[in-house]
Amino acid sequence: xxxxxxxxxxxxxxxxxxxxxxxxxxxxxxxxxxxxxxxxxxxxxxxxxxxxxxxxxxxxxxxxxxxxxxxxxxxxxxxxxxxxxxxxxxxxxxxxxxxxxxxxxxxxxxxxxxxxxxxxxxxxxxxxxxxxxxxxxxxxxxxxxxxxxxxxxxxxxxxxxxxxxxxxxxxxxxxxxxxxxxxxxxxxxxxxxxxxxxxxxxxxxxxxxxxxxxxxxxxxxxxxxxxxxxxxxxxxxxxxxxxxxxxxxxxxxxxxxxxxxxxxxxxxx
Amino acid sequence: xxxxxxxxxxxxxxxxxxxxxxxxxxxxxxxxxxxxxxxxxxxxxxxxxxxxxxxxxxxxxxxxxxxxxxxxxxxxxxxxxxxxxxxxxxxxxxxxxxxxxxxxxxxxxxxxxxxxxxxxxxxxxxxxxxxxxxxxxxxxxxxxxxxxxxxxxxxxxxxxxxxxxxxxxxxxxxxxxxxxxxxxxxxxxxxxxxxxxxxxxxxxxxxxxxxxxxxxxxxxxxxxxxxxxxxxxxxxxxxxxxxxxxxxxxxxxxxxxxxxxxxxxxxxxxxxxxxxxxxxxxxxxxxxxxxxxxxxxxxxxxxxxxxxxxxxxxxxxxxxxxxxxxxxxxxxxxxxxxxxxxxxxxxxxxxxxxxxxxxxxxxxxxxxxxxxxxxxxxxxxxxxxxxxxxxxxxxxxxxxxxxxxxxxxxxxxxxxxxxxxxxxxxxxxxxxxxxxxxxxxxxxxxxxxxxxxxxxxxxxxxxxxxxxxxxxxxxxxxxxxxxxxxxxxxxxxxxxxxxxxxxxxxxxxxxxxxxxxxxxxxxxxxxxxxxxxxxxxxxxxxxxxxxxx
Numbered sequence: 001x002x003x004x005x006x007x008x009x010x011x012x013x014x015x016x017x018x019x020x021x022x023x024x025x026x027x028x029x030x031x032x033x034x035x036x037x038x039x040x041x042x043x044x045x046x047x048x049x050x051x052x053x054x055x056x057x058x059x060x061x062x063x064x065x066x067x068x069x070x071x072x073x074x075x076x077x078x079x080x081x082x083x084x085x086x087x088x089x090x091x092x093x094x095x096x097x098x099x100x101x102x103x104x105x106x107x108x109x110x111x112x113x114x115x116x117x118x119x120x121x122x123x124x125x126x127x128x129x130x131x132x133x134x135x136x137x138x139x140x141x142x143x144x145x146x147x148x149x150x151x152x153x154x155x156x157x158x159x160x161x162x163x164x165x166x167x168x169x170x171x172x173x174x175x176x177x178x179x180x181x182x183x184x185x186x187x188x189x190x191x192x193x194x195x196x197x198x199x200x201x202x203x204x205x206x207x208x209x210x211x212x213x214x215x216x217x218x219x220x221x222x223x224x225x226x227x228x229x230x231x232x233x234x235x236x237x238x239x240x241x242x243x244x245x246x247x248x249x250x251x252x253x254x255x256x257x258x259x260x261x262x263x264x265x266x267x268x269x
Numbered sequence: 270x271x272x273x274x275x276x277x278x279x280x281x282x283x284x285x286x287x288x289x290x291x292x293x294x295x296x297x298x299x300x301x302x303x304x305x306x307x308x309x310x311x312x313x314x315x316x317x318x319x320x321x322x323x324x325x326x327x328x329x330x331x332x333x334x335x336x337x338x339x340x341x342x343x344x345x346x347x348x349x350x351x352x353x354x355x356x357x358x359x360x361x362x363x364x365x366x367x368x369x370x371x372x373x374x375x376x377x378x379x380x381x382x383x384x385x386x387x388x389x390x391x392x393x394x395x396x397x398x399x400x401x402x403x404x405x406x407x408x409x410x411x412x413x414x415x416x417x418x419x420x421x422x423x424x425x426x427x428x429x430x431x432x433x434x435x436x437x438x439x440x441x442x443x444x445x446x447x448x449x450x451x452x453x454x455x456x457x458x459x460x461x462x463x464x465x466x467x468x469x470x471x472x473x474x475x476x477x478x479x480x481x482x483x484x485x486x487x488x489x490x491x492x493x494x495x496x497x498x499x500x501x502x503x504x505x506x507x508x509x510x511x512x513x514x515x516x517x518x519x520x521x522x523x524x525x526x527x528x529x530x531x532x533x534x535x536x537x538x539x540x541x542x543x544x545x546x547x548x549x550x551x552x553x554x555x556x557x558x559x560x561x562x563x564x565x566x567x568x569x570x571x572x573x574x575x576x577x578x579x580x581x582x583x584x585x586x587x588x589x590x591x592x593x594x595x596x597x598x599x600x601x602x603x604x605x606x607x608x609x610x611x612x613x614x615x616x617x618x619x620x621x622x623x624x625x626x627x628x629x630x631x632x633x634x635x636x637x638x639x640x641x642x643x644x645x646x647x648x649x650x651x652x653x654x655x656x657x658x659x660x661x662x663x664x665x666x667x668x669x670x671x672x673x674x675x676x677x678x679x680x681x682x683x684x685x686x687x688x689x690x691x692x693x694x695x696x697x698x699x700x701x702x703x704x705x706x707x708x709x710x711x712x713x714x715x716x717x718x719x720x721x722x723x724x725x726x727x728x729x730x731x732x733x734x735x736x737x738x739x740x741x742x743x744x745x746x747x748x749x750x751x752x753x754x755x756x757x758x759x760x761x762x763x764x765x766x767x768x769x770x771x772x773x774x775x776x777x778x779x780x781x782x783x784x785x786x787x788x789x790x791x792x793x794x795x796x797x798x799x800x801x802x803x804x805x806x807x808x809x810x811x812x813x814x815x816x817x818x
Contacts, residue, residue: 005801056675056678056797057682058379059678059679060379060788060793061375061789061790062372062789062796065796065798065801066675066796066797066798067798067801069799119671122671123667123670123671123672124699127668127699132667132701134672134692240672
């Protein structure tokens, strides 16, 4: 789960935490305010975490490999959680403003951890589908599959003179082929889509003759392909959209923290 | 539709019977023994279909050093100059001058990139130095001040009857010198197929071409091989005198390969067959060849050989070392992957000059055959897809790639807002070779560019396109077997497509990955991947088990 490139940053993070903790304790023993050092460290960490997003926009200049930035981002993120607890001395601070800040901080941390976990796990699941499809192309791919299914259905009706397949398509399969389905199941590694295709999706099979079965099997084959594309959609969609939560929350935490920093410097010190 | 024939598409559409008659009157052509040519490939047919007469004006560049070409030239009238030293500057050759951007200059792209795709400043095309109809295949880069070039560069004169470019055309190696027209000149351009026939059926041409190769390049090529590196001058000359030249496969293999991809497999020309007696070591001079062994009902690829590799040494050495062994046969087969230029060093030459002084081979390709088939499935796939040609393929580990497209955005941010590759391509297991220029060892895209706009940089060997001199003819894009070159319609900064005033048609430019040539820090796509999923690799690096024989 943890890549080798992260190890130096993890070691540095642990050492930094130990150093700051020791310094804070020394300050406390000398009747000083340990929150100053932990607070400044935490603010510095949060700002440096935000730089990762800026680095993505500066690909044209050599500012270090993005993978190293990510390794730093992960290690600094974990250190920030530890530093947050060291700074507040509790998991749930008092005061409304501090609680708002804590909620935002926890949400950013949780979405960060969530993102880290899904980005480690989902790519492998996509590889195992055996197909590769670009996210932006998925609606078009599904559209093409649906067109093929509909033309097969029409052809089946014309050639066999029976509308059983067409009725089944209108009543059942159309729902499946219309848009990506079974997203949650795909995300957790389930096979609800395949199960549905083998069950409700194939229910009309027993009422078909040999010629109709040939068409129907082609439709089910396209259904199997769509299951794989749906898996791509579900996983790629989540891998892109979690950032839409994480990044705005991060910006909010930084802004609220800066206001907290200003208030503390103006009134408390 | 009638089956296309050998000469369905003549090289020069304007070649007439009178032209052929006129050629046959020339002493250098008249000396060719026309009777030696078979009925299906007569000399007049070769001249009429595999050659064309082209006129160059004073200053026109005929061939450029470093370019790849599929034709040779015979001077019919006028005079040309070969640039000996110093080399002509890159900009005079119609190439892009190599210049590394500074940090801050690169950073300006942050705000200078536009959201309009493929924006160009028309003023930058004013100094393109082209004539002969930009947009047509007859467009040429020319030297504007020939006397100044003659003053500043040492040159040699080529006059009526001089032949040049034949080694690059037959050997598929870069041109070794730049040649330009000193005064108006008429040249006979002979495409490689015609050159091959002339060499095959006429003793005089064969002797001349082989002799030139022996004199100019052979010894240097032999010395590059470990086998011959220890030989003294005399022994090396003795080896060079006995070496035979052979070519296999089609020069324009890329065309057949594209067709084969659509229609299914095609037979590769066999160079040496498993079970047959080895009569010499085969050295690959250019191109790629597949080493395979019979496996079940098919052929299993053990490795592939490229320029500098050799085949059959182990078997010949064993035969020499153990003369008692009665049946000595090749353990493996060698077949051409596209066009292969081969040197055959006869066994007696090796027995006299090489074997007594060399260490016994420590491993053979048969060692690879001992591994399970599944272990070399990747290599089998890479050979099948011709990715072995790649020196900088964009390989994405799909188990790591989160499909974030940071690589695409990074590419766009370094190329005026336009990505130069597609994050899509052929996949094998968890590996994808994306549609990005692979900067091939055998760059077929560089053959036939009329202005030399597509070229290799001298510094890094990267294949790049000079946007200024690209005339949008799409020769390179059509030649690329991997569809890694895109033709784009260029636009004004206000978003309007730039059109040719004469025809009203949009002006196209060829675009592709330039490996971030000129950008600080190397390829942006690699640096931008947060998960280290994207790498630019030489395919040999992916198959450490095989390093040639």
